[in-house]
Amino acid sequence: xxxxxxxxxxxxxxxxxxxxxxxxxxxxxxxxxxxxxxxxxxxxxxxxxxxxxxxxxxxxxxxxxxxxxxxxxxxxxxxxxxxxxxxxxxxxxxxxxxxxxxxxxxxxxxxxxxxxxxxxxxxxxxxxxxxxxxxxxxxxxxxxxxxxxxxxxxxxxxxxxxxxxxxxxxxxxxxxxxxxxxxxxxxxxxxxxxxxxxxxxxxxxxxxxxxxxxxxxxxxxxxxxxxxxxxxxxxxxxxxxxxxxxxxxxxxxxxxxxxxxxxxxxxxxxxxxxxxxxxxxxxxxxxx
Numbered sequence: 001x002x003x004x005x006x007x008x009x010x011x012x013x014x015x016x017x018x019x020x021x022x023x024x025x026x027x028x029x030x031x032x033x034x035x036x037x038x039x040x041x042x043x044x045x046x047x048x049x050x051x052x053x054x055x056x057x058x059x060x061x062x063x064x065x066x067x068x069x070x071x072x073x074x075x076x077x078x079x080x081x082x083x084x085x086x087x088x089x090x091x092x093x094x095x096x097x098x099x100x101x102x103x104x105x106x107x108x109x110x111x112x113x114x115x116x117x118x119x120x121x122x123x124x125x126x127x128x129x130x131x132x133x134x135x136x137x138x139x140x141x142x143x144x145x146x147x148x149x150x151x152x153x154x155x156x157x158x159x160x161x162x163x164x165x166x167x168x169x170x171x172x173x174x175x176x177x178x179x180x181x182x183x184x185x186x187x188x189x190x191x192x193x194x195x196x197x198x199x200x201x202x203x204x205x206x207x208x209x210x211x212x213x214x215x216x217x218x219x220x221x222x223x224x225x226x227x228x229x230x231x232x233x234x235x236x237x238x239x240x241x242x243x244x245x246x247x248x249x250x251x252x253x254x255x256x257x258x259x260x261x262x263x264x265x266x267x268x269x270x271x272x273x274x275x276x277x278x279x280x281x282x283x284x285x286x287x288x
Contacts (some may be wrong), residue, residue, distance in 0.1 A: 014055075015224035017217065021132030022143060026163035029197045031105045034217070038095040041075035042105075049079060050086040051122045051148045054103040055240060057092030064088050065219055066121065083107070087121045095175075097214075100221040109146050126223050129158040130213070134187030135165045135174075135194070138181050155188050159216055159225070165194040165209070190217065192197055199279060 020025045031054070032040050040050050041061070060072045064087045073081070073089075081089055088104070097103070104126060108117065131147065133139050139160075147155070162181060168174050176195070182192055193210035193216070 002117035014098075014100065014102050015127045015221050016104060017220065018104040018106055018126035018129045019132065020106050020109065020129050021163075023141070025108065025132040025134050026161075027132050028105055030130070030161065030195075030213075031103055032161070033197060033200045034097050034103065034214070035095040036097065037094060038093045040093065042078055045173065048083060049089070049107065050083050051088040051107065051118060052078070052105040053088045053090045054095070054105070054120075055090060055092050056094065056097055058094055059092045060066060061092070063089045064090060066117070080134055083118065083162060085265065087118075097217070101217060110141070126154065127157070128220050129154060129188070130161055130217075132161050132163050133181075135162050135177060137167045138162055138177060139184055144184070157190050157220060159220075160185055160189040160192045160215070161213065162192065162194045163197055165256070166196040166199065188269050190220075 017022065019031055021027050028042065031052075040052075040054070042049065061075055061078055063071045063073055066085050066087055068087070070090075075091075078091070097209070104122065106122065109119075129150070131143070133143060160181070162178070167239075168177055178192070178194065182250055185192065191220055193209050193212050195213060197210075198223070257280040
């Protein structure tokens with residue numbers, strides 16, 4: 001059964017939401033949409049960058065290396081930060097959403113240049129996940145294999161976001177797609193939403209589902225922190241200061257399996273992942 005209450009964050013810090021998915025699934029576009037009018041210095045099309053950890057503030061970015069050492073850099077230098085030896089880049093922005101949560105934009109899970117060490121170092125810092133999967137290839141076996149290695153408590157408060165829903169043209173096909181994805185991910189996410197990120201980026205938000213995602217994030221924020229509203233001062237401040245599904249946040253809790261948050265059964269760098277047996281006979285790689 002889904003937990004009735006979320007654990008309070010240590011020291012009153014902001015909840016941390018990791019944005020995950022395979023390469024080119026819309027993660028960075030989603031991050032920019034959630035940031036709103038504040039422009040991220042990281043280009044949406046940038047590839048081979050380390051995890052980007054967005055926090056509220058207006059200081060220069062900080063590179064945190066694998067030993068935990070911090071180095072301030074110019075925003076223009078973020079795209080040239082090497083993946084090797086870097087744990088993450090902390091980026092400070094005065095975005096409204098960052099008053100309530102930190103966002104961690106992870107590299108694509110299918111990127112052969114990404115070492116498993118990146119996941120091992122950063123994912124344990126996350127309190128919940130938004131997993132992006134493109135509608136044209138929604139919920140592939142490679143995605144299911146990685147998600148199987150995530151802590152069930154994290155799964156129980158995470159969201160699956162089906163991006164590029166505008167590429168599925170008919171209402172009938174969209175309904176079939178969502179039905180299949182819900183069936184194949186039953187018990188693995190708190191809820192599922194469909195979204196047209198390009199429309200959201202262009203400001204036409206009425207029909208693209210992004211408002212439901214924002215509402216779900218606010219629900220996660222208040223539940224995780226047991227917090228006051230987002231406009232109240234955060235005690236953790238330090239030296240740097242398509243169609244939407246109905247927002248139900250259903251009881252989709254998985255049974256406890258005692259696994260680690262890190263995807264230890266999936267080895268990056270081109271080595272084939274060990275995959276669990278499929279729960280259904282549907283094709284995870286098909287669009288419908």
